[in-house]
Amino acid sequence: MLRTARQGRTALKTAVATIAAIAGIATLAPAQAHAVDETGTTAEEAASIPSTSRGSNDHVLYWNNAILDIFRHAGGTPGPLTRGGAMMDLAIYDAVNSIRTIGKPYLTKDTTAAGSYGSLNTAIDYAAYTTLKNAFPNYPRTDLDAKLKAALAMPDSGNAAQRDKGKKLGIKTGNALVANRAYDNSGDTTPYVATEGPGYWAPAPGRPAGAPNWGKVKPFALASGDQFRPGNIGGFSSPEELLKSPEYAAQVNEIKRIGRKNSTERTADQTEIAHYWANDLDGTYKPVGQQYDHTIVIFKKYRPNGSSFESAKLFGLTSVALADAAIAIWDSKFESDWDVWRPTDAIRRAGEVPNPDLVADPTWEPQEQDLAGNSFSPNFPTYVSGHSGVAGAWAGIVRSYFGTDNISFTAGTDDPLAKGVTRSFTTLSGAAQEKADSRKYIGVHFEWDNAAALDLGTQVSDQVYKSILN
Template sequence: MNVVTNANEVFLQAVRVHGGAPGPIARGAAMMHLAMHDAVVAIVPGHDPYLPGLTASGTENVQAAVRHAAHGVLGHLYPAQQDIFDAVLATVENSIPATAAQLAGRALGDASAAAMIAHRTNDGSADNTPYVANMRPGSWRPAPGATAATPNWGNVTPFSLGGLSPAAWRATFRPPLPAGATNVPDLLRSAAYADQFNEVKSLGRDNSGTRSPDQTEIAHFWANDLDGTSKPPGQLFAMTKTVAVDAALSVPRTARLFALVAVAMADAAVVAWDSKYNTELDLWRPDNAIQQAFLDDNKDTEADPYWLPLSVTYGGARFSPPFPAYVSGHATFSAAHGRMMANYFGTDTRTFTVTTEDPFAIGTPRQYTSFSAAAVENARSRVYLGVHYQWDADMGNTAGTQVADHAFANLLN
């Protein structure tokens, strides 16, 4: 087994236990995988590190360095699970002689983790300023008794600045208003909005008569919204592992692949949440829009106070994720992931199988022949699930692709 993919499995299990919104998960994964990558390239030069300053003689044990880099970041991210991380590490290391190379590798990994933790201190991820919803037509508002999830995540410092200021970086990737609109009232009155509204109203309803069985399966297959799963980034990391194993990548190549993918998804979260919360369009979800269509001033939309999405909790309650619709996080994550995979391997064409942890999927793996095909289906699935409009998917796909290209051009070369 590859030490990098092993560490990723430990991370995903920590996510299943801890739960939470996808932004912090993606940030944590980027921190861990970049720390592992930097430990590897300090010992086996070949690509630029993410952070400068880590030095090594080249005699350190790479496996030990990777294990300790992951262990250090994991304990920082999920301190309540420290005993689990310690036990996992001890299970491996208790059977390995503590040679000079092993001890030096462990120290190097610890140093890489500490450097990454220090680097990401004060990156905006701890900002818990509450979201204040406005009640204008078209604006998202939390469900009764719920709160907005990570409303300030669009202000987190990106990993792939590439010489840009954080503000300039966000402006570079921020999606415009959809359908060429210049303001929200005009958008709601447009024929384009009515088309988007009526499509998800038909396809995304809990008991839809127009959604096919395969579309229903696609909706659940890519969802992974519920705590207890490894969430959307986790499903994409599982896909990354499948492809890496099939390609028989070495530890250094695996470390670079996972670091690049992790950065792309972490920065995709910043782009998506910036669009969701930091622009004039905090777009309401389809359930809000359809139940309150009498507010949108559009003659081609009709309210249905009983409309509910296909998306469902363990207890059977229908729900939408607790943040605005535009753009889709799933679409932005999957596009960033797919494009980074294509950039790394030099081709979009690859045959691979994807699995799911969503409890409402039938569990049958799905096969794809390109990274972009999987990303497009992932994005489209959110319409079938009843929680997004197609333009959320389309513009998220564009933004995620651009973020991945930027990160690939600027990091770990």
């Protein structure tokens, strides 16, 4: 069964190795990277692209950084955050793609905007603004207006007429995304009804289940949330079969040792990893925000002279992969055969389980904790892991965009228990695997939660990359 639990990481590594072998790709050095334009821009065409769409003036990067403040304000589960992010980046993409073709349109393409480079930045700004005010209605409008004002004040080569044209284009593509998502089931508030008994997850007292209906939301690229639904946890047909197995005991006992609050069996580096990737507390940019942040870091390193035509493609794909991964993960958590309890219950209530290899510890607490030091587990079922699933989707889509897994980067975190911490990675799959492992070190997930989620995320990213924009 431990072999089964490792299938997710094996699938991710195998896919990466296969792609690299076919393409004959070695590590992508920063100097090499920006010589290859993802949009196929020739040297002559590049000369016509305004410098005000590049580097620190890239409005796509500006808005994908600005949305992190919205994530910090909104908090909550990944689904609504990634939905808003995908709406924003797809509206931006369709606006950019109207000015210069970089792929298939997602919803719309205004051919009258072709070649209007002076409209580019303003189109991006209003596409972002139009979608964000709809997707995040509780975010203070004054703050969103201030972000728009700051974007419009950035250097721009467009004249007044071009910028007015860009404004109309951005509003048009933004409204198209808003209309497209108006009846996507994201507003489903059907109450969650828990199943009682060993092995079944139930909400903590006073804390409602986190977005229990999100698995039924209409995806952006997948056919449905259950398109790549993994089998039951561990491959077992029922909770009863799972709970009495030696494989289950091995998984529980691993987390009992290394996921315990202040565990002496967890290394200092593992504890750092646990908190570096957490970002579970509201007020942080959340686990999905970390993937946005790391994508910005990577783009700046490997496309130092890249334009909004490149970043719009990358973030359009990335945002959709994260949004559809969130839907698929929540489908697995709440829509599959049973909602599986987390390690805390599995360890504290082990006496209710007919398994001779388990000993209950009613006082056990996970390393996951709030600023007051109180331990907690996220308030939704364990299978599959959200962190691991979005990490797998992110690694897969960024790998496909750059054509290699061998992307080295150093990046930070928003987690208050890892302030100032940066970590370095040599591959995208390595970063995703570390994020998955972090959930064991922090005591809130089993290995098979992570392995299945990595595999799920990879399947989502592959589907997104082959089905839209390209």
